[in-house]
Amino acid sequence: MELKDKHIVLGVSGGIAAYKAAELTRLLVKAGAAVQVVMTEGATHFVTPVTFQALSGRTVFTDQWDGRVANNMAHIDLSREADLILVAPASADFLAKVAHGLADDLLTTLVLARPRAGTDGAVQDCPLLVAPAMNRQMWENPATRRNAATLAADGVTLLGPGCGEQACGETGDGRMLEPEEIVEDLIAFLQPKALAGKKVLITAGPTFEAIDPVRGITNLSSGRMGFAVARAAREAGAEVTLVSGPVSLPTPRGVTRIDVAGALAMHAAVMARAAAQDVFVGVAAVADYRPKAAAEHKIKKVDGAPPAIELVENPDILAEVAALPKPPLCVGFAAESRNLAEYAQQKRERKKIPLIAGNLIQHGFGGEDNTLVLFDARGQTPLPPGPKSELARALIRHIAGLLERR
Numbered sequence: 001m002e003l004k005d006k007h008i009v010l011g012v013s014g015g016i017a018a019y020k021a022a023e024l025t026r027l028l029v030k031a032g033a034a035v036q037v038v039m040t041e042g043a044t045h046f047v048t049p050v051t052f053q054a055l056s057g058r059t060v061f062t063d064q065w066d067g068r069v070a071n072n073m074a075h076i077d078l079s080r081e082a083d084l085i086l087v088a089p090a091s092a093d094f095l096a097k098v099a100h101g102l103a104d105d106l107l108t109t110l111v112l113a114r115p116r117a118g119t120d121g122a123v124q125d126c127p128l129l130v131a132p133a134m135n136r137q138m139w140e141n142p143a144t145r146r147n148a149a150t151l152a153a154d155g156v157t158l159l160g161p162g163c164g165e166q167a168c169g170e171t172g173d174g175r176m177l178e179p180e181e182i183v184e185d186l187i188a189f190l191q192p193k194a195l196a197g198k199k200v201l202i203t204a205g206p207t208f209e210a211i212d213p214v215r216g217i218t219n220l221s222s223g224r225m226g227f228a229v230a231r232a233a234r235e236a237g238a239e240v241t242l243v244s245g246p247v248s249l250p251t252p253r254g255v256t257r258i259d260v261a262g263a264l265a266m267h268a269a270v271m272a273r274a275a276a277q278d279v280f281v282g283v284a285a286v287a288d289y290r291p292k293a294a295a296e297h298k299i300k301k302v303d304g305a306p307p308a309i310e311l312v313e314n315p316d317i318l319a320e321v322a323a324l325p326k327p328p329l330c331v332g333f334a335a336e337s338r339n340l341a342e343y344a345q346q347k348r349e350r351k352k353i354p355l356i357a358g359n360l361i362q363h364g365f366g367g368e369d370n371t372l373v374l375f376d377a378r379g380q381t382p383l384p385p386g387p388k389s390e391l392a393r394a395l396i397r398h399i400a401g402l403l404e405r406r
């Protein structure tokens with residue numbers, strides 16, 4: 001429920017991407033938001049208000065002269081109630097009107113009437129986010145580019161547009177972002193920017209140590225915890241690089257991802273970048289050992305003679321980063337099956353890092369939720385159990401506090 005208690009006005013303007021706004025409404029409601037849909041007349045030609053009413057559980061506003069609001073000031077009431085206004089899809093016409101302060105229907109009027117933070121801070125700001133959607137020639141038109149630049153300069157946040165195949169059959173910039181991407185951007189927008197201007201490097205997932213072309217040594221890490229930390233760091237405003245072992249997860253938006261398989265490749269990817277970082281978080285479950293040499297061909301079964309696999313030690317990536325002359329703030333993870341506090345603190349001291357996040361393996365590996373305890377030189381701080389996304393945000397807040405005191 002990442003949007004719990006958020007009141008969102010979702011504006012839908014006229015364009016074929018209006019059909020995707022129905023799915024967007026569903027996702028916003030699922031994330032806990034109260035969604036009030038306002039449609040332009042054009043939008044109602046693509047999707048009916050009934051669709052949005054069913055998905056949002058609220059009657060939809062389409063008309064400036066709607067008699068349902070007693071004072072006939074829907075434009076004022078709706079924008080005063082909202083924590084933010086999101087317009088998706090935002091047509092070229094809608095962008096042009098808002099850029100020029102035109103207000104000839106309910107949506108443009110309530111956007112113009114939205115509260116803005118005054119210099120005395122007395123007025124509660126109601127941010128405006130728009131997800132443009134139009135044909136690529138319309139998006140590239142100098143007039144639209146000017147309008148988009150004006151809106152950005154006025155403090156409006158543009159989400160996208162994306163690039164790809166368009167409803168008209170052409171391919172290029174101008175596609176509305178997918179509803180999942182818009183929701184992810186919206187959640188990120190609402191997070192405090194505690195790591196603005198910082199560079200954060202993160203490892204995630206398992207490693208895969210090849211035995212032969214089809215077999216290897218790996219573990220049950222899904223990558224979820226590390227990807228959640230990457231997303232939370234990005235939401236907090238950091239420039240994030242994620243070095244990931246083999247997992248099947250989508251890359252968090254705005255994060256640079258480097259895929260690796262074995263610990264040696266993860267080591268190389270991290271060491272090439274570590275010195276330039278402010279923070280390094282090792283979430284990956286890195287194999288301590290790898291086969292000395294991977295067989296070139298598939299190892300054949302020989303009756304009565306199981307093969308012996310000689311192992312050699314992998315480099316300790318986290319300990320090496322911590323030993324750099326000017327190391328980033330280093331944070332480790334420890335997954336234990338027992339004695340969590342004792343083993344996690346031992347790992348923290350052995351690797352000479354200021355902070356380690358401990359989890360029991362039955363909590364940490366695989367699922368969406370986790371239970372984390374933070375260990376530092378002063379002792380331990382248990383975090384409330386919950387989704388990995390929430391724990392990652394709490395960890396990032398803790399890291400931001402350490403960076404400030406560094």
Ligand code: PMT
Pocket residue numbers: 203205220221222223224225226263282283284285286287288314315316317318319331332333334335336347359361364365366367
């Ligand atoms: O991916 P999920 O399914 O969401 O699961 C998350 C997780 C359980 C894998 C994660 O929360 C976690 O606990 N990761 C650390 C696993 C572990 O116990 O690692 P370790 O004890 O082997 O290593 C301790 C620390 O040193 C870790 O930060 C690790 O990344 C780092 N390390 C370890 C060995 C090595 N050769 N190089 C390292 O950098």
